[in-house]
Amino acid sequence: MTQRSSRMDALVEDERVNAGLGWVLVVFLFAVAVASLLRADFLWAIFTGFVFTLAVIPPLAYRNAEAMLPWEVLLLAALPVLGRALATLALTTRVATYLSVAALALIVAVELHVFTPVRMTHWFAILFVVIATIATAGVLAVIEWLSDVYLGTTFIRSEQLLMWDFVYATVVGIVAGIVFELYFRRVAPAQARLPSDLQEQIE
Template identity: 50%
Template structure:
């Protein structure tokens, strides 16, 4: 399995759109810091750093993951900005799935690691579910130790885990459906 070569055949257009999206993530990080929301600022910075990593290692601004992957990382930030309630919770798990997808694409595209289709999908799904489970444990600990009320009911916790699992499955399915194809080669066929 690999990402289709045609996706990065025109590195300039892909990079231009990718860098614009990275600018959106940078603005989102600043906005989140100004809103005293370090968690989302950290997500935006982490996603931006991961997306820019191939260009930094290659010392070539045109070596980037497909802009569609970066757009998927921007989506939860946009959802969070315009919605509330349960949508924000789903956006949180979409953010985790987007980071897992970024890592999977970069490992598959820019390193000698070759992932089978099943493993790549499983990686995204399991990473998202594991993060959701870890986050539930952190919320439970905060509720017990700090007196917070993050976990209001067992039903709310179960729905959070269901939404996280569904988001992971959707992101994994997206990886398989969109990126499955002939082995992928970076512009000029180099590996990092």
């Protein structure tokens, strides 16, 4: 059991494996963004395109293809996108929205923690992800409202449902903050996925 666990740790922490899996997910996000744009699903095209942009900023900034976010973070962002694309129930699509918002906040937190000198205390790390999730939900609400006004969509059905969206986003944000603190800072530190020379450069 211990040997199997060590093999999994080595697989997760290897920078080449992490970069390879990360780039596969980045290509998937790009394809979904293009497909959403072609279907005139502008809100999800913007969201997926934004996730794609955040994912490619580190490799472009450091000019190193292995300077990639942990693949688990990108997977968390990709799963809600895929779930929404395959969903047939409205509830499922709303859950996908909350998870996507939290995943986006998680990406921002991990990028700050890994690729900048910024270091957060335990409680502030959780608080940051929660606040970033709520703020992202607010930005999405404004985009939905603008879409309803100028494009004739019906994203916002009532003010009450909109307020519940913020409640759900807050709950999911708390879960995402705990995941960030317990997993990406303690169990599988994201810095371990980077090449040693890049780690020295960031520090």
